[in-house]
Amino acid sequence: MAILVIGSNGQIGKQFCELAQQAGTSVKAMIRSEEQAAWFHERGIDSVVADLEGEFEHAFEGCDQVVFTAGSGPHTGPDKTLMIDLFGAIRAADVAKQKGLSRYIMVSAMRAENPLGAPEKLRPYMVAKFAADAHLRNGKLPYVILKPGRLTDESASRLFASTVEESGDNQISRANVAHALLHVVQTSSIINQEYSLLDGKRSIEEIIQ
Template sequence: MAVNTLIFGGSGKCARHITRLLAAEGHTVHSIIRNPDQKSDIESLGGKPIVQSIEEASVEDLAKTITQSKATTVLWCAGAGGGNPERTKAVDNEGAIRSMDATAQAGVKRYIIISAIDVRDRSNKPEPEWYDDNDRQRSEKVWGFIGPYMQAKFAADRNLVTENERRGLEFTIVRPGGLTNEPGKGTIAAGKVHLDAMISREDVAKMVVECIKNDSTKGLAIDCVGGDTPIADAVAQVAKGRIDSFAGRY
């Protein structure tokens, strides 16, 4: 079934892979970008670029864009990169939350957000029970290095889950581990995974596309890292087991 997808943060590396993959399957992909110079790049991937500033646009502005695109699925792939804490908060936290409200306001149900593995309340909630010493060390290292980014992601994800009675979105949170620009392998590990395996952005994109296709992923936060299981199978296994890596950690 053809889907009409709107991507927030369309110029990002994962988003470009998603655009290419969906367009190649005959789907319509609208891609929100900030820089008009990127329009030809998006068009070359098969997407339809929309120039709009996520940081400056209101909920109403974003809802209007979603409505005009006739999107049936909204993807949040935007990110400030974690360099500037203020901009990270403006995009990864506040911008993401506005996109959730806008999606609901536009009457669209399906919403998928790319977050990050190990995003959680580290102060007040228990760590995942499958973590080992290597996971703890990596968690400490990542939160110490890009804490504002992880905190912004956490605030957005928590808002998505805790405010959903009001919004009524059919959401999925995709939580990849460390990212590489290597070509995708088409295989991953998903669910209760360790933090040390990297994953290519192309495989993250393939996983997002698989989540669009698999309705059983609705309501789940799914961790994914590099692994040996074909992506469709890995997603199906997590969906069947209702393995939610964020539950109980916010």
């Protein structure tokens, strides 16, 4: 059985898929069009074309977990935030539950806990994450929510912190988030837990237990 990766063509998604493939963990990359397939095929990663704003139930076939790391991106409007970050995440959770998947692993955000505390332009995104996370908590589908801080493009240190006080900053590299995802998908005993993630000095095993 494979792990369905929703948002696989994004920066975190690509890094996670590549790490998983190298580790021998089977993944299926959900992509929006055949034009996106070449990158995955070159690396021996299975892919499936499906639309998060349309029909995508078929993408779940042969999968027993789902990683949701999709995002509407900083250059779209609130309409896409609603359709992808909120409704897309909720619909994916409902399909995963209907199909009996073992876990839903959400890449959320630290500031989703307090959307009004985020910069004004980020508040609609944080509200979407807040609501999607709440839907997971209140459902009957086993879940893990990862809540990274501000994302950077630094290389992976594989060293983490769980609070701003511990880290000294509120940021984490996308590469480190991808490594955290790999640890979670490979550790089936992690159920119904939430973890804040920042760059730090501890191993992922110390942060996620």
